[in-house]
Amino acid sequence: MKSIRKELWFxxxxxxxxxxxxxxxxxxxRASGICEGLVLxxxxxxxxxxxxxxxxxxLHQDYDRWLxxxxxxxxxxxxxxxxxxxxxxxxxxxxxxxGREVVxxxxxxxxxxxxxxxxxxxxxxxxxxxxxxxxxIGE
Numbered sequence: 001m002k003s004i005r006k007e008l009w010f011x012x013x014x015x016x017x018x019x020x021x022x023x024x025x026x027x028x029x030r031a032s033g034i035c036e037g038l039v040l041x042x043x044x045x046x047x048x049x050x051x052x053x054x055x056x057x058x059l060h061q062d063y064d065r066w067l068x069x070x071x072x073x074x075x076x077x078x079x080x081x082x083x084x085x086x087x088x089x090x091x092x093x094x095x096x097x098x099g100r101e102v103v104x105x106x107x108x109x110x111x112x113x114x115x116x117x118x119x120x121x122x123x124x125x126x127x128x129x130x131x132x133x134x135x136x137i138g139e
Contacts, residue, residue: 003137004032012126018060022118026111028134035109042101046090046132049098055118062119067094077101091125098122106138
């Protein structure tokens, strides 16, 4: 069995944002030479997410509005976490809802997706560099 590890780095200037990282994952898979196996993609920061869904701008706007209703950024003093001097408690909660990672099967050298599926990085506390891990194992 073979494995490959790669990090993607992002620095989203806005507080929140979504980036389609499917191409980067596919490129890493192609470079690995692995034909059958699994791809793990995970956010390595507790205020960011990796998830699978449709690449449709309206859906991303819906996510943003929905998450802000679930865990609004303001007022920051409503969160116990923020009493330590932080202002990102909402980002931790948003990440919990959207998830830390995805695992995708690799079949015949390709990501074995269902219709419309794409991989996204979700940022909920932007303004500094953060990374995503791609780990591919297989043969």
